[in-house]
Amino acid sequence: MAVFGVQNINTDDEITHYQVGRYVSCNEAIWRIFSFPIHERHPTVVHLAVHLEDGQRVYFNASNVAQRAETPPMTTLTSFFSICQSDPFAQSLLYSEVPSYYTWNASSKKFQRRKQGDGVPGHPDVRSTCSLGRLYTVHPKNDECFSLRLLLVNVRGPTSFQSLRTVNGLVCPTFRAACQKLSLLENDTHWDTTIAEALISASPNQIRTLGVFTIRSGNPELEVNEEIHNQALILIEDICYLMCDSLLVKLGMPTPHRELNEAFNRVLEREHCVTNEDEATNYPTEFLNSLDLPGLPPHNLQLKVGSVIVMIRNLNQPRLCNGTRLLVRKLMDNVIHATILKGKFESEEVLIPRIPMIPTDIPFEFKRIQFPIRLAFAMTINKSQGQSLSVCGLNLENECFSHGQLYVACSRVGKPSALFVFAPDNKTKNVVYNNVIK
Incomplete structure (x- = not known):
């Protein structure tokens, strides 16, 4: 390629060099003559607003300030609530799924059904495309708005802000309370529910083992009567020492009264990983839920009674260790009642709780609370x-x-x-x- 131009005093003028040296090939010339598009974006990404009730941004001037304050313009979020009130199909969608079936009219501030695209089975009037909806990120320190966004990612077809705060027919006072009722936020209530579910059918030994999982993974605050439960604390500490080489005192629990021997004088440190909440805006919840990483159960773990599963964590060696295959006997929200299929402990019934897991082979830290299992249709x-x-x-x-x-x-x-x-x-x-x- 040859460059022709008038000599300039400034020999390092990169802009001039680029302009005089630009080369148009035959292909590009024909492309421009026929007015073909030079570039395009695919798929279309629609940004979706996230704000609290009456918390949207409003632009006004001196002449329309009263009118804008009384009836603020619709946003994508309030328009989503509106179509969920009148359109039965929209009630089956998540907020992020709406742009696939509806277009956003910026002038009328409303969602409208798409007129082009692929048909949706069972809905002859609905068309779908590959358009994507992306919710604006919210920092976890903005507590209520972050909880609102978390509900929008998980709740289908809400008709209002109050509908979004309604769980099992009860209206929660805050969005955070609604997230806690739906177990979308981690707290000690998860472990209380786990123990309550196990009490229905588990044996005392299984409940003690489950208590060790709770202490080791969640470290909740438990009320212990020293006179009545001292023997239970001894049994729990014995199991805890075998499983994670730690005494109860190192896990934030009361120490049982007994004479310590050499075996229980060992003190081992545990490393705790803490996720960085400042990274939450870079890695939103729906992105983390879509990750399917090796050694980590999927976010959407679909099971049924009779499924064969395999452990992917060491919970209670040598019974429940990585690679143990089990048969699901009973499914609860926070506990799986299963039977070991093979090995020394074949036919023994065990309880598997949901535990927090943090992967280590990715450039950022995040925690997933899930059962440490995968379906075992096959194994490597x-x-x-x-x-x-x-x-x-x-x-x-x-x-x-x-x-x-x-x-x-x-x-x-x-x-x-x-x-x-x-x-x-x-x-x-x-x-x-x-x-x-x-």
Whole structure:
């Protein structure tokens, strides 16, 4: 490319160099002659307002100040409430889903149904596109507005601010109280509910074990009568020491009265990770809910009675450890009643609570309170190591990539007739370290 221009006194004028050196190719020239679009944005992103009742921004002048104060203009949030009152389809949507089915008319300040797009099954008058809705972020220190935004992310079809604060027919005094009733915010009530659900059918030993999970993960304030519950505290401390090598005093709990021996003189420090609330504006709740990270259960964990699940955390070794497979017997909001399927503790019934988990392999910290399990339709070869199965199906569409993996997979059963292998062309590679066969 050649640059032609008049010599300038300033030889470092980058703007002039760019202007005189710009080159228009044949393709770009034809593109501009036919007036084709030079660039576009896809998909369309619609910013959605988040504000408290009568807390929206209003522009006015001296002539219309009274009128604007009496009837402020509609925002995307108040318009969302309006269409939920009159449109049955809108009542099934989250706030962030509205731009996919409705367009925002900036002049009339209203949402209108889309006239173009793909049809929605069961709703012949509704059209959908790939447009996205993004709520403005709110800092957690702005407590009520942050709670309002959290409700908008999770509650479908609210018709007003009061409707958003209504939980199970009761109107909560604040948005934060509504979030707490819906278990959207972490507090000790979660652990109280966990224990209350377990009391329905669990044995005393299971409840004591669940109490250790509560102390280790949530560290709530518990009222303890020393005379009556001293023996229970001793049993809980024994379990707690086996599970996390810590005494109750290190976990913020009362110490039982007994003579300490050498085994209980060990003092080990626990590291607590605290999430940075200043990062909440950079990583909104709906983005965190969409993350599906290795070693972490999904935000939307769909289970039913009879599902086979696998542990992804060490809760109570050696009973409940990473890789233990269980069968769901009973589902509650905060506790899963399950039966261990294999191993030394086969057929033993256990309780699995929701616990806070913080991943360590991402550039920011966040906490997810969820059951430490995943559905166990299948497991990796490494995860299956050490387990004995009655029947095993081996999928080798993706070949083994390390030494000994094929052997580990095939040795999960005791007889060849119990092993079923699927491999393309009935062939696969057996990866062996070269030095082994030399």
